[in-house]
Amino acid sequence: MCQEEKKCKECKECTGCPECKIDDSGVFQQDCEKCQNCKDCENCKDCEKQNRQEKCNQCKGNMHDRSDFKVIKTRLEEGNKRFRENTPIHPNQSRKRRECTAKKGQKPFAIVLSCADSRVPPELVFDTGIADLFVVRVAGNIANISSIASIEFAVAALGCRYILVLGHEGCGAVKAAMSKDPAPSDNLSQLVGHILPAVNACKCSCKAENDDYYTIAEGEKEPLKKVTIENVFHSANELTRCSEIIRNAVNSGNVKIQPAYYNLGKGKVDFDIKSEC
Ligand SMILES: [Zn+2]
Missing domain, CATH: 3.40.1050.10 (Carbonic anhydrase)
Incomplete structure (x- = not known):
């Protein structure tokens, strides 16, 4: 479940997505908390597993x-x-x-x-x-x-x-x-x-x-x-x-x-x- 403090600053909904790890310059800073291995990736595995693909992409859209x-x-x-x-x-x-x-x-x-x-x-x-x-x-x-x-x-x-x-x-x-x-x-x-x-x-x-x-x-x-x-x-x-x-x-x-x-x-x-x- 999303925790308030972990909500994506862009989409305000999903947590654990790569977007949460993006700094102001649009660069990924660290691995996704959930899948751990999707740093710099387009799609977070764990988000995808939890059917959050759409939301992740929505976040991603703010950067990409x-x-x-x-x-x-x-x-x-x-x-x-x-x-x-x-x-x-x-x-x-x-x-x-x-x-x-x-x-x-x-x-x-x-x-x-x-x-x-x-x-x-x-x-x-x-x-x-x-x-x-x-x-x-x-x-x-x-x-x-x-x-x-x-x-x-x-x-x-x-x-x-x-x-x-x-x-x-x-x-x-x-x-x-x-x-x-x-x-x-x-x-x-x-x-x-x-x-x-x-x-x-x-x-x-x-x-x-x-x-x-x-x-x-x-x-x-x-x-x-x-x-x-x-x-x-x-x-x-x-x-x-x-x-x-x-x-x-x-x-x-x-x-x-x-x-x-x-x-x-x-x-x-x-x-x-x-x-x-
Ligand atoms: Zn030329």
Whole structure:
């Protein structure tokens, strides 16, 4: 039976759940009192035994909230703040977290569509751990069949409701799309083709001659950033245009797509970006 002093500070109902052991920063401090071995886990065994699964998940939702877009965004912002200020807590990376999620499955709180660039690892940039983020990485963070299908899976099968489309400073794929030189292979040409709509949109606003565009982009950082951000919005639009699952989820308010831009050197993710092209 729940004892008053042991009631979960979040759900106020169940005791012994992992949530009771979470401190203000959202980190598990110790094992669950009841099952003793579910530290960092998604589902407390004992709570589950006592048919408290729902309540535990309710508690869990306060930390791993997958329903409130603001809470998810705040969690990402706070993780990024820890990362860039060099104070990461590396949550959810314990052996028990690994074992528990292997057994119980994954419930990532956000999807991230980001570039394959080795300087942009979302799990590190947002100071997250195992089963926290469903990360889809492809050069230029483009929305192609593979990335869209992966995101559809996360939405439809895993219940993810928040999609972050993350562009970044100095993106080689965007540079390649802005280059007058042809791509060195058909595969790369196809990939770059996904970014061309953003390039073309910005060309108009930049008023540059086609051949001069990359020169301008190299000489000044702004055009590259502009196209990169435009490409983020283009990818976000493509997710809804090309996927009925994502489109329906967004239109019904069940899923939010958030554009963002990562500054390599500063380590900061800017959520407040706007399309200028
Ligand atoms: Zn890139």
